[in-house]
Amino acid sequence: MASNLSAMVTQTVASKVHFSELCGLLEKISKTQGNDKKKRILQAFVAKWRESHATIHTENDKTTDSFYPAMRLLLPHLEKERIAYGIKEHMFAKLLIEVLCLGKDSPDAQRLLNYKAPKTAKADVGDFASVVYFVLQNRCPSHGTLFIEEVNANLDAIATNNAAKKKDVVRKHIVKLITNMSALELKWLTRMIVKELKMGLSQASVLSVFHPDAEEFYNVNNNLEKVCRLMHDPNVRIHEIGISVFSPFTPMLGERASPDKVEKLMEGKPYIIETKFDGERMVLHKNDGDYKFFSRSGNEYTDTFGSNRYEGNLVPYIYNLFKSDVKNCILDGEMLQFHPETKTYATKAMNTDVKSASKEGFQPCLQVFDVMFYNDKVLTNLPLRERLGYLEKVFTPCEGRMMISQHREARTNQDCADALNEAIDGREEGIMVKNPDSVYRPNTRKGGWFKVKPEYVGGLMDELDVLVVGGYFGVGHRAGMMSHFLCAVALPTEDGNKPDIFYSFCKIGSGYSKKELQDFNAKLAEHWQVFDKKSPPTSIELAPGFKEKPDAWIEPSKSCIVQIKAAEIIDSERFRCGVTLRFPRVERFRDDKHWYECMTTTDIKELKEKSGGKLAGGYVELGDTEEPSKKKRKVVTRTVRPTLGEQFRAADTSNVQQVSKILEGREVCIINGPGGWNKQKLERKVVECGGTIVQNPDIKETYCVVVDRPVFRVSNMLKSNNYDIVSADWLLRCFDSNTLIPWCPGDMLSTKPSTQRLIQQEFDEHGDSYVEDTDPDCLKQIMANITVKPSDKLSNHDIAELEEKYFPDESPYGLFRTCKLYMDSNAVVGEASTHIKDSSLDFLTLELRYFGAEISTTLSPDLTHVMVDTRDTSRVPEIKLERRSRARKFHIVTEAWVRACMDEGGLVNERAYELCQLTN
Known part of the structure; x- marks a missing residue:
């Protein structure tokens, strides 16, 4: 009797349902057309399972059986972290070849190893499970003998022993499965092992068949076994999202959007903009002194960041940041690596992984942007603006450790475009746009959060x-x-x-x-x-x-x-x-x-x-109605994918009328233009001026290639020197003057050899014309082109000699050219000091520089004078002590010496103005 009772206690539905029945169900679903028909077939199977479970439950109230043994086989991809078999197609093929004793060069072995190759597969090309069925159909029994519970037990053993690298034990369990299954069962078993079932029903459909709230509940806990155990009755609904401390869930996600659509998405109401950080999404759970960290996919990284104040590379630095009245909470944020000296964040382009040991010089930093749980209260049903208010109650921000993500309110499309341009300048990943009235909905992209990144906007990325x-x-x-x-x-x-x-x-x-x-x-x-x-x-x-x-x-x-x-x-x-x-x-x-x-x-x-690794090569421009002064590029919403990228598309010039002849007979290729003059606008203007537009320049026929910003499309052209590549500014000057202005060196990004020879005949090495008058703007450009080597720079003494030689009586502005002065306007010499308020030496410094003096911020070895404010001579003893130790002495003087020099128009003897008497 006792043994019978024991058998009843361990009895489950999974131990009574043959695996072949489940495989027959999957085969039937895969061959049925229509999602509703597929779901009805699965619904019947689930109902039958529940009936059997109810029978067992009546016989023995101690059973804990659920639909999980079947659900884990129906949705194997959801068990990737919980159950890892460590076996993919190629490894499974080698195991099958070994177990079946197939020759490595035999046709069947080659079919298994090269299942993707059309010439060898013979079955459905690219479907490994179909190839397995083709190879095993004549090698397996016609009917399998294993129950679902036995199959799961063998799969668990394979996962456990594969992790322990016990290949012989893994092989034993695979042999057991192969020798006790039909070819059809092995086909579906293969798909379960590689976790790609391909039955034609989505994850959402399978979960909805089991329970109307199953998908929503799974999204907040990422635990399939828990879903099946707690939601066994389809008539019991879950009305509130079951978020709890230390239970992982998939966080809320953002939907794609472009700046020109934000106002419509937000229905014209104000919205919130945040930086989209280039790190790893991380959810922090805290309960008293215990902490846990979960990634977006539900993986735990507590060992890295710490479970208490004494462990990990983050918790010891943040445990004391939480307010004293915070008992428990769940925070959503982005884990980054922060460099405390440069105050910068590492990016993925730097090959960093925040989930592992920190990169040298960096430390983990959590940027928090939401709170879902606070002191036993679930906050997910509150609007975002209220949750942000709670966030300030949770912890005190600390730079480089745990911070509250900065957000700002915006209203227009232009606000969004400006924010994205700032993110591009800062080499950020993009921005997040959020509806302040949105509630927190785990694992959904339809909740009022939108991500705006440069790669979502046509024409912004380098190709x-x-x-x-x-x-x-x-x-x-x-x-x-x-x-x-x-x-x-x-x-x-x-x-x-x-x-x-x-x-x-x-x-x-x-x-x-x-x-x-x-x-x-x-x-x-x-x-x-x-x-x-x-x-x-x-x-x-x-x-x-x-x-x-x-x-x-x-x-x-x-x-x-x-x-x-x-x-x-x-x-x-x-x-x-x-x-x-x-x-x-x-x-x-x-x-x-x-x-x-x-x-x-x-x-x-x-x-x-x-x-720095980022490939955003331009700025957002919302159109001609926006400020033309901002250097941005046009947003393109792609409802139909164009054949050519926006930046390569030619302007429609069919209706453009010619109004001048300044470019008549000349072929021009426009790559891009400055703010207010995009590619298409420039092309239409060229046609108005009599020119012809081409999209790909010809070495012989094309007059010039016009570029505002060099992009990699023209990198080869720049290196080849086969094209005259000119700045877009030259073209705009031609439009303004209605004249074809000759090229000067400052206009050219690259030149053909023939053009280069002409330029060398008319301009010197710095771009100064031999024949044309120079205006102020041109002179500034010429001076900017002149580079001086350090060895070519003249010292103050060199300049003084030239002034004495060529301008002995004409200019007083080199009066102090040979002097190097230290202005003693601080309370302490040589250390951190307090500046004398309203010191007369401050204004005197400007005068001395104006008349050629060199001012030193330290008591340098080549000093000639130290200037002292007569209102405070307390440091004179220290200065004199320093002077005694030097081979080259300096004079200690007051403003009076400077005034005397200016009156005389030359340097006067310092003796009469030297501070010889010490005063306190």
């Missing part, structure tokens, strides 16, 4: 031209073709030579339509070659150890250039360049450029150094 050198086989709807590409940049060569070595730089897989991808694949199809790691191509260099190895490669001369955009350049060991791109995407495939015209490693290095 990079890179060469496709490798490809990766696609899966799903991209199966049968290359879906991702390895891109490279050229190693610089001698002038005029085509590059022959290319360094891997980045991997791209987004930004193009399916048709564009198909067309690109068709263009390169015959040139792909299988990548052999034993004999890699000599023209393409990958990172040591081939950390980013493509499935296939292509000879550079057979490939083509793609134009890409990205958020920033970051350090990376995966690519030969040592750097790569963050969030890269394709702008267009460049059929107009030769393969050898891609960027070089030098270009990438210069771009990273110039911008």
Whole structure:
């Protein structure tokens, strides 16, 4: 009897439902068309499970069984952190080959290893599970014998022993699963292990079938087992979000937006702007003296930052910042690395990871921007403006440790554009725009928060031209073709030579339509070659150890250039360049450029150094109604993806009428323009003046290329010296004067050899014309062009000799040229001092400089005079003591000596004005 009771206590639904039944359900759902029909099939399975659970619950009130054993198999991707098998397709293929004793070169082994390759897979190309089914269908029993509980137990054992690196134990459990399952079951088991189920139902649909509030509840705790256990009754609703201390949840997220849409999104009401920090989202939980830190995905990093005041690299510095009446709280913020000396934050371009040990010289700093829980009270249903009020009650900010993110109120689109421009200038990631009435909704992008970043605005980002050198086989709807590409940049060569070595730089897989991808694949199809790691191509260099190895490669001369955009350049060991791109995407495939015209490693290095890694190359401009004086670029909202980027699009000049002939017969290429004169506006004006516009300059035909800001599109043109590249300011001067103004050196960014020879005939090395009169503005530019080497600089004594030689009686302004003076206007000599209020020496300093004197801030060795204020001579003994120790003596004088020199028009003997008598 006792043994029967024990059996009842451990009895669960999962121990009674065959795994084959679950796999049959998944197969049926995957083959059914229509989301509602799929959900009805799953609904029937869940209802049957609940009926069985109710029966067991009646028999034994001690059961804790739930739908979790089945749910974890239906949504395996939600268990990535809780259950990590450490097995992906390639490793699983090798395990299957070993367990089935397949020859490594056998057709079936090759199918498993090269499941993405169309020629070897034979099943659904790119679907590893389908290939597994194809290989195992004649090697497995027709019916499986395992129950769901047994399958989960074996999967848990695989995860545990894989983490412990016990390969033999892992192999034993895999053998058990393979020998007790049908091919169909192994197909679905494979998808569960690699955590890509592909049954055609989304996570939201599966959770909604189980319980109407299941997705919302999962979003606030990230615990699938807890969802299944607490929400077993679909008739019991959760009306308040269950946020509690030390229970991780996915924080609220921001939706994409552009500056020209903010007013509409906010319905014309005021909104809040915050900086979007370039760190890691982190949620801090505090309960009395205990602390926990969770990332956006629910991963815990308490070991790094500290669980109490004695541990970690952050809590010991912030525990005393919390107000004394704060018992518990949950704070949302961004974890950054702060440099206390420079008062700057590290960026991802610096290859920093705030979740690990701090980079040398940096310390973790939490920028807090929201509070969700305060002294046992859930605040998520309060509007943002009220939550920000609570935030000030929680802690006292401390620079470099824990701070409240600064926010400001705004109302217009222009306010948003100005804030984004400030973020670009500050090399920030972007800005956050928030509705002050928004409540806190975990794991949603539709709650009234919007992120505005430079890469979301057309025309703001620098474009990079890179060469496709490798490809990766696609899966799903991209199966049968290359879906991702390895891109490279050229190693610089001698002038005029085509590059022959290319360094891997980045991997791209987004930004193009399916048709564009198909067309690109068709263009390169015959040139792909299988990548052999034993004999890699000599023209393409990958990172040591081939950390980013493509499935296939292509000879550079057979490939083509793609134009890409990205958020920033970051350090990376995966690519030969040592750097790569963050969030890269394709702008267009460049059929107009030769393969050898891609960027070089030098270009990438210069771009990273110039911008600190950030790739925002312009400013936002909201249109002609805004202030033209602000140097910004136009916002483009992309409802339909254009063939060309905004900066390459030509203006519509079909209705432009010619009004002058100053550019008649001349072909001009406009790259960009200054504030108030964008590319399209300049192009229309050129046509008005009789010129012709082209988008790609010709070496022989194009008169000039006009540039306001050099961008990487013209980097090769600048280096080649094959084009006359002129400043946009020259073109504007031509428009203002209605005259074709001859070029001067200050107008030129680059010149053709023939133009350079003409300029050398008419201008000197500093840009001063031999024949034209010079106006003040031109003279300023000429003087700015003159660079003086330190060795060429004249000392005051040199200048004095020249003045004496050439202007002996004409100018008094070199009167004190040979003097170097220290002005004793401080209360202490040589130490931190207090300045004498209203000291007469302050004004005297200006006079002395005006008449050529050199003023020293210290008692330097080459000093000639020390000037003392007669109202305070207390430091004279110290000064005289210092003078005694020197081989070269200096005079200690008062203002009277200076006045006597000015009266005489020359330096007078200091003896009569020397402070010989000491006074106290």
